[in-house]
Amino acid sequence: MTTPAWPRLPRLETAVARTLLLGWVLARVADAEGTPVRAYNLTWKSTNFKTILEWEPKPIDYVYTVQISSALGDWKSVCFSLTVTECDLTSEIAQDVRQTYLAKVLSLLPNNTGFVEDAHYRNSPEFTPYLETKLGQPKIESFKQVGTKLNVTIHDTQTSVRSNGTFLSLRDIFGKNLNYILYYWKASTTGKKTAMTNTNEFLIDVEKGQDYCFLVQAVIPSRKVNKKSPESITVCTRQEKGVFREMLFIVGPVILVIIIVIILSLFLHKCRKAKARQSGKENSPLNIV
DSSP, X not given: OOXXXXXXXXXXXXXHHHHHHHHHHHXXXXXXXXXXXXXXXXXXXXXXXXXXXXXXXXXXXXXXXXXXXXXXXXXEEEEEEESSSEEEOHHHHTTOTTSOEEEEEEEEOTTOOSOOOGGGXXXXXOBOHHHHOBOOOOOEEEEEEETTEEEEEEOOOEEEEEETTEEEEHHHHHGGGXXXXXXXXXXXXXXXXXXXXXXXXXXXXXXXXXXXXXXEEEEOTTOSSSOBOOOOOOEEOOHHHHHHHHHHHHHHHHHHHHHHHHHHHHHHHHHHHHHHHHHHXXXXXXXXX
């Protein structure tokens, strides 16, 4: 009886098997050294032009390098060998906030200083700071109510953008495109009124002797996204305190004079009584023992 021969594997199947085996070996070697994982969820976080790129995941046994490019420029590496998942790109976008930027996050082994293949980097969405940076919460610098006029001044927020060595404010960058909305109401009611200005100052008509509360919000009407800032902290006028101070200045001296008169009267009254007692002792007859 002859022993049946095992069928031969075709050459193609043998080649595939060898490739799979080689891939398995290389994968095990990569696991031993740490395998770079391509970044994902690349997100721009920007407020008042302070701009940070964030992504995932946390690196394990590998590092990230970030590159940035404008539509008119070449790729530039700005954050090297990161073990965190963010990169501050403020200084790069601040050079021209009207440009559109694209960033790239590369995943590298710690000893790899060169470029990697497509599978090991991810591009961010495009980002135009002038159109997309969020407006921070505005601050009320000062306010004053005199009679029927309420004056409110908004603090001109400084940014990280420079021109000729000087930091620019939001007003410097946006000009008349930056508006403020004032929401104001009588302190005793909830009905709100609004006013808008393309400067940093409001002067509105109010009722004399009434307390008012108000807050402000920055807005860029021409934008499609991130039009409005968060609302500022609410502040209120205090008319009664002003009236009290005026009354105190008028009535205070009168009250002080009255108090002094009362004290002097009591003092003189006690002095008279003391003299009377002393005089009575001197005039009384001596007792004979």
